[in-house]
Amino acid sequence: MATDCEAWLNANPVAEAEDLSDSFLSGEEDDAGLVVSKNFRNEINGNLLSSSSNSIHxxxxxxxxxxxxxxxSSRDSGRGDSLSDNGDVVSGTSVAPSSPKSKLLDRKSRLGKGRGLPKKGGAGGKGVWGRSGEVYELEEVDQKDPxxxxxxxxxxxxxxxxxxxxxxxxKTVTPIVxxxxEHGxxxxxxxxxxxxxxxxxxxxVPSLAVSLALEAKASHRELTSRLLADLCGPVLSLSDMEKSFDQLLLELPDLVLDTPGAPQLVGQFIARAVSDQILSKSYIDGYKGRVDCQYTRVSLDRAAVLLRMSMGGLRIDNQWGTGGGQRPVIQLIKEMNLLLKEYIxxxxxxxxEKCLxxxxxxxxxxxxxxxxxxxxLESKGEKTVKMVLQLLKSLSVSSVISIDQMRRGYERVYMDIAEINIDVPRAYFILEQCVDKSFSMGIIDVKLRDLCPCRGRKRFVSEGDGGVVKLESY
Structure with missing residues (x-):
């Protein structure tokens, strides 16, 4: 029997041995099959095998x-032909390969089970907190947690x-003030x-605001008084106001070095604060007999005088005045006329110059x-003309009045000279003289001088023309 097997194996090469193995080991490939292969390592049908039989195995x-x-490999690729468990070739349907990106973004189950819906109803995946509309309950605290x-x-x-x-x-409050x-x-x-x-x-806060206002303009001091009145209550208390003004009175010797008029200005702030009811009326009386500094005494005396004058009808709430941009135009014109009359x-x-x-x-x-x-133009003497031209020259040299503002002022007179001439018959003649003198003094330039209007002359023709008056300009 052994000789017959050897003769058959010699007639069939290793390929036929593979077919034999395929037919012999068909069925389920599990651990039991491995055990059978071990048992047939040295014998087949109870007969011992030689070294050639080991090569067959x-x-x-x-x-x-x-x-x-x-x-x-056929299962993973999903396309091409695959082998069955018996070794037969089974043609499979070719599936177009999908890109890795589509696989990453595909949220359908890859196990081949289910209805092809997204995992966890669309609530799964990295960085996903849950499906839309899902409400989470409050997490109860575990008291047994370590x-x-x-x-x-x-x-x-x-x-x-x-x-x-x-x-x-x-550093923080100074930029705010x-x-x-600027904005008010x-x-x-x-x-x-x-x-x-x-x-x-x-x-x-009040002492810092007042110390900054001392070095600023009158309009800024008015804004500071309004600020103190509006801050008292919501942000500051009456005791804070009193402490702040006490500190100001103590710092007056240092404030005078930068602002010589600091005692009078601080007195005005105190009077305004008493008038706005952010300081008690007995605040000034509390310093009587306890003042050693002369600057403090001057400041308190100034406040007391202003409060006594307020009883006679003086409005302390307008002692600083209002800023130029906030004043009515009519009021500004009146103050400029008063300024010119006072200068004359x-x-x-x-x-x-200071008042302007x-x-x-x-x-x-x-x-x-x-x-x-x-x-x-309305003056009757040369003195007024000379003084006004000197004032305009001084304001032009000191750059208080800019070149543009000076030009606009002259151009406005040129435009209204016809109406001014109704009240002042010699307005054209006087204007020409003033313009020539302004040019000679360097107040205006040649172009502005050449724009000065001249009055048309009247000329009577002969009586044969019926005495018609002709207007003619030269």
Whole structure:
């Protein structure tokens, strides 16, 4: 029997051995099959095999490994032909390969089961909190958790702003006050201060605002008085106001070095604060007999005088005046006329220049030039013309009145000269003289001088023409 097997194997090569192995090991490929292969390693049908039979068994194992590899690859690719468990070739349907991107974005099940819907109803995947419209319930605290802390169960978390120290206070509040001088909105300042944790520095807000206003304009001092009145209550208390003005009175010797008129100005602030009811009426009386500094005494005396004058009808709420941009035009024109009349009486050009600056209307200086030229046209002597031209020359040299404002003032007179001539018959003649003198003094240029209008002359013709009057300009 052994000789017959050997003769058959010699007649069939290793390929036929593979077919034999395929037919012999058909069926389920599990651990039991491996055990059978071990049992047939040395014998077949109870007969011992030689070394050649061992090579046959190794060929069977290699064929089995190849078959298993082909089967797995066909399942993964999903296309091409595959081998059945019996080794038969089974033609499969070719499936177009899908891109890796589409596989990553495809949320359908890849197990071949189900209805092809997204995983977890569309609520799964990386970075997904759940399906839309899903409401999560409050998570109950596990008291058996080793990290559980009973003291933190009812904690309330709030944003804590650290209190400002003296250095940070000046750096933070000074820009707020300086910006307020530009926009004049007290509500914005109150909101910005409410966001800060002023702490003990709260009482220094009025003193800082007043010290900045001492070096500013009169309109800024008026804005500061309004700011103090609006901050008292929402942000500051009456005690904070009193502490702040007490500090100002103590710092007067240092404030005088930068602002010589600081005692009088601080006295006006105190009087205004008493009038606005942010300081008590007995505030000044509390310093009687306790003042050693002369600057403090001057400031308190100034406040007391203003309060006594208010009883006689003086309005302290308008002691600083209003800014140029906030004044009515009619009021500005009246003040400019009064300024010119006072200058004609006194002849002090420095004082006139100072008063014009205090009006704080550099955009309206052309009205001052217009009123000055009209005053020269209405004057009856050379003295007024000479003084007004000297004033315009001084204001032009010092750049208080710009070249553009000077030009606009002269052009306005040129346009209204016909109406002015109704009240002043010699207006054209006087204007020509004033324009020539202004050019000789360097107040205006050649172009502006050449624009000066001239009056048309009247000429009577012969009686044969019926005495018709002809208008003719030269």
């Amino acid at each position: 190794e060929a069977r194992l290699k064929a089995k490994a190849k078959r298993r590899l082909r089967k797995n 990290n559980y802390d009973e003291a933190q169960e009812n904690c309330v978390y709030e944003t804590v702003v650290p209190p400002l120290d003296e250095r940070d206070f000046e 300086q910006e307020y001088f 909105d007290t509500n914005e300042v109150a909101e910005l201060l409410a966001e800060l944790n002023l702490g003990p520095m709260q009482s220094k 009486l006194s002849g002090d050009s420095k004082e006139a 600056k205090d009006l704080e209307v550099p955009h309206f200086h052309h009205e001052f030039v217009y009123e000055a030229i009209v005053m020269m």
